[in-house]
């Protein structure tokens with residue numbers, strides 16, 4: 001089959017897109033430079049229905065949560081690796097203000113059906129999960145390398161004209177590199193550096209994330225991750241001593257003063273976000289043979305399946321992108337023109 005789609009980047013976005021294209025029978029190739037700087041490899045993969053100091057329900061969690069579960073379960077079956085784990089979050093209040101927010105929102109029914117039992121110092125969040133993103137990238141990489149679909153090389157600006165002529169469309173899923181690369185310069189990209197620590201620690205409940213400002217999530221026998229820091233505007237993806245100290249203090253707070261742990265690893269990455277806190281997908285307004293998925297922020301595990309699915313619908317049936325994610329929302333469009341021109345492949 002003629003490869004119709006070239007995907008740049010095999011992080012979370014590129015992997016989910018390739019998977020949905022494969023399932024739909026649309027030809028594709030992938031190029032990835034070996035996951036250098038991939039935010040996905042620093043991510044815990046937590047899907048938490050209620051987040052932030054203001055205890056906000058994640059955008060469209062009622063539909064995106066079950067859809068994500070179906071996607072990762074299907075990937076598990078196909079790739080033969082465990083990826084999805086159902087979890088509960090033990091949310092501990094950071095202060096009295098957070099307790100009041102919780103009480104008010106529960107009284108108004110705003111956190112249903114995710115806010116569970118109350119505790120003296122917090123409450124339970126139900127229907128959370130963790131996706132093992134490292135295992136996903138590794139298994140998918142092996143699959144597409146052996147199928148001859150994945151090339152390990154750095155894609156440069158000079159390659160774009162050649163590849164857009166060879167493929168029906170090139171879809172840029174290179175995360176921070178895409179945002180900084182200038183191909184979608186009209187998008188108001190924002191960045192937030194994040195760091196997390198790998199820990200050796202015994203005795204954690206494997207089904208529970210503990211969360212107060214930071215989270216601690218069990219990732220296997222005697223192992224957990226604590227994270228993640230948020231440093232808006234920072235783009236240097238190297239781990240820092242300051243973040244390590246802050247996360248070690250958080251780990252001790254979350255585990256309790258008497259619980260010993262050792263730091264076994266330290267990772268960092270840069271999240272790409274948008275001012276309206278939504279991800280982005282769609283075609284370039286002036287180059288319809290160039291598209292993107294980006295802006296997965298801190299919710300890539302929940303959002304990537306939606307964006308990949310939208311691309312498949314768009315390529316198969318010219319379905320317009322959801323207005324809340326369409327890259328066209330960043331263009332000042334005259335009335336009547338809603339999206340860049342579309343054409344189908346396949």
Ligand SMILES: Cc1cc2nc3c(=O)[nH]c(=O)nc-3n(C[C@H](O)[C@H](O)[C@H](O)COP(=O)(O)OP(=O)(O)OC[C@H]3O[C@@H](n4cnc5c(N)ncnc54)[C@H](O)[C@@H]3O)c2cc1C
Nearest residue numbers: 009011012013033035039040043045046155175194300301
């Ligand atoms: C510390 C931290 C914790 C996080 N925790 C969570 C969490 O618990 N839950 C959650 O849902 N999200 C979390 N996130 C967010 C999540 O990591 C991102 O939303 C998501 O992984 C972004 O995926 P991506 O595919 O867009 O980008 P990336 O993962 O950065 O992938 C981009 C890919 O493109 C490749 N690439 C770049 N340039 C080129 C080039 N020129 N040529 C070829 N290939 C190239 C890279 O090698 C990489 O593989 C966290 C992020 C951080 C930093």
